[in-house]
Amino acid sequence: MAELQVLLQHRNVPGIDGIDVYESHGGYAGLRAALGKERQGVIDEVKASGLRGRGGAGFPTWIKWNGLPKSGPAQHYLLCNADEGEPGTFKDRELLLKLPHMVVEGMAIAAYATRSTNGFAYVRGEFVESAAQLRKAIDQAYRRGYLGRNILGHSDFCFDLHIHTGAGSYECGEETALMSSLMGERGQPRLKPPHGPLPVVSGVWGSPTLINNVETYACVPHILTHGGAWYAAMGTQRSPGTKIFSVSGHVARPGNYEVELGTPLTELIELAGGVVGGALKAVIPGGSSVPILPAEKCAGVTLDYEGCQAAGTMLGSGGFMVFNDKTDIVALMRRTAQFYAHESCGKCTPCREGTRWMSRVLDRITSGAGRMEDIDLLLSICDQIDGRSYCPLGDAASWPIRAGIRNFRHEFEHWVRHGSSPISGFVPPVRSHGPASVPGRQE
Amino acid sequence: MVAASAGRFSEAGLAQLTEIVSHYPDPGGAILPALWLAQREYGGWLPAEAIVEVAARLGRPASEIQGVASFYTMYNMQQRGRHHIEVCTCLTCGCLGAYEVIDELERILGIHLGQATADGEFSLTEAECLNYCEAATVVQVGERYFGGVNAENAADLIARLRGSEECTPVSLSNAIVEAIVPGYFASSAHG
Numbered sequence: 001m002a003e004l005q006v007l008l009q010h011r012n013v014p015g016i017d018g019i020d021v022y023e024s025h026g027g028y029a030g031l032r033a034a035l036g037k038e039r040q041g042v043i044d045e046v047k048a049s050g051l052r053g054r055g056g057a058g059f060p061t062w063i064k065w066n067g068l069p070k071s072g073p074a075q076h077y078l079l080c081n082a083d084e085g086e087p088g089t090f091k092d093r094e095l096l097l098k099l100p101h102m103v104v105e106g107m108a109i110a111a112y113a114t115r116s117t118n119g120f121a122y123v124r125g126e127f128v129e130s131a132a133q134l135r136k137a138i139d140q141a142y143r144r145g146y147l148g149r150n151i152l153g154h155s156d157f158c159f160d161l162h163i164h165t166g167a168g169s170y171e172c173g174e175e176t177a178l179m180s181s182l183m184g185e186r187g188q189p190r191l192k193p194p195h196g197p198l199p200v201v202s203g204v205w206g207s208p209t210l211i212n213n214v215e216t217y218a219c220v221p222h223i224l225t226h227g228g229a230w231y232a233a234m235g236t237q238r239s240p241g242t243k244i245f246s247v248s249g250h251v252a253r254p255g256n257y258e259v260e261l262g263t264p265l266t267e268l269i270e271l272a273g274g275v276v277g278g279a280l281k282a283v284i285p286g287g288s289s290v291p292i293l294p295a296e297k298c299a300g301v302t303l304d305y306e307g308c309q310a311a312g313t314m315l316g317s318g319g320f321m322v323f324n325d326k327t328d329i330v331a332l333m334r335r336t337a338q339f340y341a342h343e344s345c346g347k348c349t350p351c352r353e354g355t356r357w358m359s360r361v362l363d364r365i366t367s368g369a370g371r372m373e374d375i376d377l378l379l380s381i382c383d384q385i386d387g388r389s390y391c392p393l394g395d396a397a398s399w400p401i402r403a404g405i406r407n408f409r410h411e412f413e414h415w416v417r418h419g420s421s422p423i424s425g426f427v428p429p430v431r432s433h434g435p436a437s438v439p440g441r442q443e
Numbered sequence: 444m445v446a447a448s449a450g451r452f453s454e455a456g457l458a459q460l461t462e463i464v465s466h467y468p469d470p471g472g473a474i475l476p477a478l479w480l481a482q483r484e485y486g487g488w489l490p491a492e493a494i495v496e497v498a499a500r501l502g503r504p505a506s507e508i509q510g511v512a513s514f515y516t517m518y519n520m521q522q523r524g525r526h527h528i529e530v531c532t533c534l535t536c537g538c539l540g541a542y543e544v545i546d547e548l549e550r551i552l553g554i555h556l557g558q559a560t561a562d563g564e565f566s567l568t569e570a571e572c573l574n575y576c577e578a579a580t581v582v583q584v585g586e587r588y589f590g591g592v593n594a595e596n597a598a599d600l601i602a603r604l605r606g607s608e609e610c611t612p613v614s615l616s617n618a619i620v621e622a623i624v625p626g627y628f629a630s631s632a633h634g
């Protein structure tokens with residue numbers, strides 16, 4: 001049982017955030033390799049790697065890249081989704097902080113492959129230090145000819161890269177909402193197929209737009225340096241490569257761990273030093289949006305897209321949260337619902353109203369005033385949001401609550417019957433005034 | 444192109460805005476960065492005059508700028524304490540003592556969540572996930588992050604903030620990540 005570090009291999013090398021040390025550890029070899037190929041050859045290499053989007057959806061990366069026009073005068077935009085906001089996830093923050101050149105290099109390779117001339121890294125507003133590191137890396141890359149005009153002497157390759165700082169909105173991690181936000185609008189989603197165009201056809205400012213997650217771009221230099229087949233040899237056949245998991249909660253050594261896809265879930269817990277403070281009760285393996293797995297369902301689960309799905313959950317963003325047996329699941333679900341109620345952008349009714357009602361019903365249960373029918377009411381609200389919202393935020397709000405009830409219904413019933421927690425000594429926080437408020441500002 | 448306007452943007456701020464506008468094919472793209480600049484130029488929040496100035500500089504209706512600014516949580520539509528303390532209470536932090544931290548901060552400061560101290564030094568809110576879950580409980584104060592905060596060291600946090608320079612609201616640079624527990628980040632960095 002061990003990590004397999006591809007992206008994170010050099011993260012603790014002093015100065016690896018600077019261009020000299022990065023280059024001396026193989027940095028920008030991937031970009032050079034890419035420029036030695038035709039553009040389609042780069043896309044084919046990514047196809048051979050089997051890389052799937054690391055932001056949560058797991059969509060094959062090469063299909064996106066291949067979807068942009070191969071000719072024509074249109075300006076193409078290349079976006080990096082660094083609006084990491086999924087609760088429990090902190091991999092993109094560390095990648096930008098420690099290995100910003102890897103992300104810049106991956107974006108430059110993608111820009112070459114997709115004929116994109118203008119790039120934006122949309123960095124979460126709170127990530128001040130990560131954004132500063134990325135800005136420094138971009139400046140260095142310009143000075144060394146990895147960005148800007150005629151990159152590495154290539155007469156037909158120009159790529160400008162800028163940072164766009166978010167301002168506090170989970171919804172902006174959804175790719176079409178991110179595009180709205182980049183264009184200076186409220187961070188609300190836009191129509192997607194079958195009702196609207198794919199971003200690769202018409203994205204920001206009506207132009208073909210490629211958008212990938214930070215970790216996805218960070219994989220690309222390695223794939224170009226060592227070859228798609230080398231990458232595909234890691235992980236499983238359908239989920240190739242490695243994945244960074246952000247492990248937090250009741251473990252001895254929380255942090256980012258990079259393992260091969262297909263690694264047993266229980267091994268990741270051991271890597272992080274095992275469960276502390278009690279026995280394992282549950283795991284949320286892929287960020288707050290994915291269904292919670294009770295301990296008894298963890299054995300035999302492998303951490304790959306298919307393995308998680310077979311277990312009734314999802315790999316998601318890799319935000320891996322571990323909870324011991326002192327955890328009150330109903331209180332955890334109440335806090336989850338509070339998050340989605342706060343972050344719903346308000347555009348569509350099922351999500352705007354549904355997330356709020358879920359939050360209020362869970363408030364009622366954890367205040368001790370719950371009614372037995374509230375449990376089925378919650379399930380009914382989940383059904384009315386799931387699949388009916390404008391963007392996946394609504395789905396993501398309903399999945400964890402539904403799974404929480406399905407797997408821990410007895411704890412909800414205990415709360416209703418006794419008006420108190422099934423966990424002895426647990427007192428729920430009496431802070432049900434909802435979203436973080438500021439002086440004088442009403443929710 | 445940045446238009447002339449009455450207002451409080453400094454020379455440096457205007458130069459920065461002009462540079463930022465040049466990054467985007469449409470000046471609309473500069474709205475979010477312009478609001479960040481305005482928040483800095485107006486002392487950490489966006490009074491009505493700041494909205495009007497951004498609108499004038501970018502040639503957009505003030506109603507549009509107000510609509511955008513009010514959507515995002517990091518644009519302060521109200522003045523906050525000089526040290527605006529945001530305690531993450533989301534899933535991991537919430538299970539690892541964040542609520543005890545809030546109890547203790549409320550006790551020390553004599554205020555409740557959502558309030559500011561009478562001298563305007565501190566304001567206190569809870570935050571959604573700050574994505575520093577490995578360092579739970581995490582507290583953000585302007586540009587500074589504090590990891591490993593608990594009920595026992597919450598008083599140290601306040602003492603450190605009291606003794607520190609003006610803690611500017613989040614702008615575009617100069618971040619400091621600090622560990623309240625010495626070596627906390629080091630010990631959690633493995634491999």
